[in-house]
Structures are given as C-alpha cells and as structure tokens.
Amino acid sequence: MTEVPPKIRILKGAEADLSAATYQIHDESHTIGNSLRWMIMKNPNVEFCGYSVPHPSENHIHLRIQMYDNLSSLTALLNALSNLDDLCETIESAYNDSLARDHMSTEEEEVNPFELLGVGLESTEAEIKRAYHKRSLKVHPDKNRGNPDAARKFHELNQAYELLLDPLRRMVVDAKMRAKENRKAQFAKFDAKRKNMVDVLEESERASKKSRVEKGAKQKEMWRENERIMEEGRILREEREKELKKREQEMENAERKAQEKDNDELEPPSLGALDTTVRLKYPLSSQPTLTTAESLSALLAPFGLVESFNIVLSLKPAPPKKAKRGIALVPFKQVGDAFAAVCASERAERGMRDVEVSWAQGKEPELIAWLKKMGKLGGTTVESSGNAPKTPSNASVLSQPPASSAPPTSAFSSFPSVLPGGSEIPSANPSTGITGLDYESLTLMRLRQAERARLEREILEREAQEF
Numbered sequence: 001m002t003e004v005p006p007k008i009r010i011l012k013g014a015e016a017d018l019s020a021a022t023y024q025i026h027d028e029s030h031t032i033g034n035s036l037r038w039m040i041m042k043n044p045n046v047e048f049c050g051y052s053v054p055h056p057s058e059n060h061i062h063l064r065i066q067m068y069d070n071l072s073s074l075t076a077l078l079n080a081l082s083n084l085d086d087l088c089e090t091i092e093s094a095y096n097d098s099l100a101r102d103h104m105s106t107e108e109e110e111v112n113p114f115e116l117l118g119v120g121l122e123s124t125e126a127e128i129k130r131a132y133h134k135r136s137l138k139v140h141p142d143k144n145r146g147n148p149d150a151a152r153k154f155h156e157l158n159q160a161y162e163l164l165l166d167p168l169r170r171m172v173v174d175a176k177m178r179a180k181e182n183r184k185a186q187f188a189k190f191d192a193k194r195k196n197m198v199d200v201l202e203e204s205e206r207a208s209k210k211s212r213v214e215k216g217a218k219q220k221e222m223w224r225e226n227e228r229i230m231e232e233g234r235i236l237r238e239e240r241e242k243e244l245k246k247r248e249q250e251m252e253n254a255e256r257k258a259q260e261k262d263n264d265e266l267e268p269p270s271l272g273a274l275d276t277t278v279r280l281k282y283p284l285s286s287q288p289t290l291t292t293a294e295s296l297s298a299l300l301a302p303f304g305l306v307e308s309f310n311i312v313l314s315l316k317p318a319p320p321k322k323a324k325r326g327i328a329l330v331p332f333k334q335v336g337d338a339f340a341a342v343c344a345s346e347r348a349e350r351g352m353r354d355v356e357v358s359w360a361q362g363k364e365p366e367l368i369a370w371l372k373k374m375g376k377l378g379g380t381t382v383e384s385s386g387n388a389p390k391t392p393s394n395a396s397v398l399s400q401p402p403a404s405s406a407p408p409t410s411a412f413s414s415f416p417s418v419l420p421g422g423s424e425i426p427s428a429n430p431s432t433g434i435t436g437l438d439y440e441s442l443t444l445m446r447l448r449q450a451e452r453a454r455l456e457r458e459i460l461e462r463e464a465q466e467f
Contacts, residue, residue, distance in 0.1 A: 004074065005081075011062075020066040021073045026059070033061045034125065034167035039080040039087075045071050053124075091172055113160030113173060121174055125165065132161040268370055275365035276338045279358050280328040284315070286354040287326070291315065296328055299351065303344065304337025306330055329360055335367060343448040347455075376446065 004010065009024045025032070033051040040049045040063075048066040065073035114121060117131045135157055137143070144150035163169050187198060282290060289295050293311040300306050310331045315323035332338040338359075344350040345357035359365065 005078075008077070010074070018072045018074050019070045021064075023063045023065070023074075023077060025061050025063060028059075028061050033063070035084055035171065036063065036080060038167055039084045040065060040076060043076050043080065045069070046073075046076055087168070088171070091168065092175070111156065111160070112177065113163050114177065116157055116160040117164065119164075121177060123164075128161065128164050132157065269366040271335060271367060272361075272365060274360045275367060276333070276335045277329055277331040277360035278338050278341050279360045280330060280355060281325070281358075282355040283325050284323055290326055290328075290355075291323070293328075296330055299355070300330060300332075300341055302350070303332070303340040305333040306337075307333065335365060339368060340448045343452045 007026045007028075009026075010018075011022045011024060025036075033053070037049050037051050040046055045068050046065065047068050049064065051061050051063045053061050063077070065076060067073050067076060114123075117128060117135060119128055119131045123131070136154065139150060139153045139157055141150040141154055163173060187195065190198060280290075280296065284291070290299060291313075293308055293313055296311055296313065297306045297308045312329040314327045316325050316327065317323065330341075332341070341357050342359060342364075344352050346352060346355060
C-alpha cells in the first residue's frame with residue numbers, strides 16, 4: 001500500500017476501498033484546498049473531488065475524492081500534491097525573478113485586489129463573492145452616471161474579483177502582499193539613518209524603473225511605427241499589383257475586342273431585303289418604250305435575271321395627264337447583277353441613255369461596301385472633288401481553279417485586263433465564300449467597277465483639258 005504522508009490522514013471507513021475516500025489534510029486552508037482540488041480534477045480518472053473546512057479554528061481541510069474503475073484515490077492525491085509542489089516552485093521562481101527586476105512599484109502602479117474588495121488575506125471564496133456583490137452595487141456605472149471614473153473603477157473591481165477566485169493567481173498575490181508587509185515591518189524597525197538609506201535606494205530603484213519603462217515605451221512605439229509603415233507598404237504594394245492586373249486585364253480585353261472586330265470585319269455581311277433592288281429614273285421623251293414591267297425587264301436583261309413580277313413602276317404625272325417621266329423599282333436575282341446595272345447608269349453604249357440607275361435604299365449595300373473595303377472591287381470610286389482614284393494593289397496569283405469556268409458575259413469580254421493607268425485589275429480569290437456571290441459574279445463586278453473607274457477618269461481628264 002502507498003505510504004501516506006504525515007500531514008494526510010485517511011478518515012475511518014475508507015481504508016478498505018480507496019477508490020472513494022475522504023482525506024484530512026492538516027495545517028492548510030482554503031487556498032491550498034482550492035488549488036489542490038483544481039489540480040486533482042485535471043486527472044481524467046477522477047470522477048469527483050470536493051473539499052470543506054470543518055471549522056476555521058481547527059486549521060485543516062477535508063478532501064473527498066471519487067475515482068473511476070476502482071482506481072486508487074490516494075495515488076491521485078499524491079500525484080496532485082507533487083504536481084502542485086512543482087507548480088508552486090515554478091511560480092515562486094518566476095515571482096522572485098519579477099521581484100528582483102521590479103523590487104518597488106510606484107503608487108500609481110500598485111493595485112491591491114484585497115483592498116479593492118475590502119477583504120483580508122485569509123478570506124474565503126464566499127466572503128470574496130459577498131464583498132464583490134456589495135462593492136459592485138456601489139461603483140456600478142449605471143448608479144454613478146455623473147462620475148467619469150465609474151467605468152474604470154468597476155473594471156478594476158472585476159479584475160480583482162477574477163484574480164482572487166483563481167487559486168494560482170491568488171497564491172502569487174498572497175506571496176507578494178506578505179512580502180510587502182514584511183518589508184514594511186522591517187522598515188519600521190530601522191533607525192533614522194538606515195531609513196534614509198533605504199529611501200535613497202528605493203528612489204534610485206524607482207528612477208531606474210521609470211527609465212526602463214520609458215525606454216520600453218519608446219521601443220514599443222518604434223515597433224508600432226515600423227509595423228504601421230510595413231502595413232502601409234503592403235497596402236501600397238497590393239494596390240499597385242491590383243492596378244497592374246487591372247491594366248493587363250484591360251489590355252487583354254482591348255486586344256480581344258480588336259481581334260473580334262477584325263474577325264467580324266473579315267466576315268461578309270448578309271444581304272438585306274433591298275440589296276438586290278435598283279431604282280430607275282428616266283424621262284419618257286428619250287425612253288418612250290419604258291412604260292411596262294416587260295420593257296424594263298428587257299432593258300435590264302443584259303445585266304442579269306430580273307424578278308419581273310416584283311417590278312414596281314410609277315409614271316409621273318399620273319393619268320389622265322400625259323406622263324413625262326418614269327420611276328421604277330427593279331429587283332435582280334443576284335446582287336452582282338444589280339451592281340452591274342448601277343455601274344451602267346446613264347451610259348448610252350449600254351442602252352441606258354438618260355436612264356439613271358441607283359440603289360433602292362439610297363446607298364450601296366453593305367456587302368458591296370465590304371467588298372470594296374477588302375479590296376475585292378478595287379477600292380472606292382472617284383470622288384466628286386476631281387481627285388484621281390487610287391489604284392488597287394496587285395493581287396496574288398490564284399492558287400486553285402475557279403469555282404465556275406463560265407466565261408464572262410459578251411458585253412464585258414472586251415474589257416482590258418490592265419487599266420489605262422497601268423495597274424492590273426485586282427483578281428478575287430476563287431474560294432471567297434461570300435453569300436450570294438460565286439467566282440464568276442465577283443469577277444464581273446470587279447470588271448464593271450474597273451470600267452466605271454476608267455470612264456470617270458476619262459471624263460475628269462476631258463474636263464481638265466477643256467478648262
């Protein structure tokens with residue numbers, strides 16, 4: 001059986017079964033009772049532990065321990081005493097080191113939790129709770145609204161209350177308070193000369209401590225300033241990185257949009273409802289036969305197939321007055337044929353004398369504009385300002401045979417392959433893939449555009465010679 005220390009006695013009736021026993025510990029009070037109970041309860045094999053003080057005058061405590069699985073409560077008690085002894089030595093060592101570094105404290109830093117609560121060093125936990133309840137009612141901020149220090153005092157009271165209810169922290173405070181009282185008692189026994197020497201020594205220690213505190217405060221302030229600067233630098237760095245990422249994202253978006261725009265420009269636009277329809281305007285004095293849809297179809301037949309049943313003809317002025325001019329909307333089957341008719345506007349050699357042909361929408365179709373922009377029709381025509389048109393760049397040699405081997409219409413078979421200015425007529429890639437246009441139609445459109453440019457250039461040259 002484990003040897004029992006002299007200060008510990010097992011009460012009668014518990015020797016047979018030590019899994020649940022009551023022990024009497026001599027020469028100890030509430031402080032050791034609280035601390036020992038706290039240490040015993042840290043053992044996972046302990047089911048219950050409680051202590052009591054039979055009477056303050058007897059100066060001993062009763063400790064009840066109950067274990068799981070019929071384990072020995074005496075072993076748990078002895079282990080707790082050993083651990084508590086080691087802990088007390090650690091606390092005492094830390095306290096002595098602290099006392100050596102800070103032997104004396106200023107009055108502003110000196111806070112006595114026992115004085116705040118109005119209790120003594122030997123007060124029990126119940127007495128501390130009662131004292132806290134009374135003091136808290138007096139210093140509570142709700143009852144001292146006009147006192148600016150009420151909140152601070154109430155906070156200090158709470159800290160003192162929590163400190164004294166913690167057994168280990170209370171042991172440190174007890175030791176510190178007793179050491180302070182011992183110093184005061186020793187100081188009272190000194191003579192005047194020795195008291196003066198102690199006062200000088202304490203003043204020197206206070207000055208040294210104040211210097212250390214100020215130095216520590218400066219170091220702490222420098223550390224905080226460095227931390228602030230580092231934090232500001234980190235924030236600035238993150239902002240720069242975010243700005244850089246934002247710019248990179250914007251550049252990527254701009255490049256992607258530009259690429260999408262280029263891809264959209266490379267795709268030919270679709271034909272509109274009126275893109276193959278032309279508008280004819282002519283005087284009946286020079287074209288008296290153009291009064292029916294059949295005659296208009298016959299006039300435009302050399303350019304391509306016409307949807308005769310959709311021709312809209314209007315003679316001005318309306319009957320019964322004699323008509324003087326005609327206006328017609330003629331839809332072609334292909335946009336290339338409509339483009340050929342527009343290019344032959346008012347050309348007598350094509351049988352279109354005094355017949356003005358224009359696009360029905362008042363502007364050329366988007367497909368024609370796209371073909372000119374892509375250089376498939378030799379660029380735009382001559383502007384009315386009289387500037388000579390720019391000649392298109394030489395086209396590359398066709399890499400594959402044309403999709404259709406049909407020769408051009410006889411009306412354009414005599415067109416020269418080189419314009420009067422010396423530049424070649426741009427050739428089209430046979431695999432154009434443009435909706436509504438095959439290789440033959442695109443070639444004819446290019447030839448008509450080239451002939452129109454040649455005629456406009458000749459007219460401008462004649463006008464320049466006349467003036």
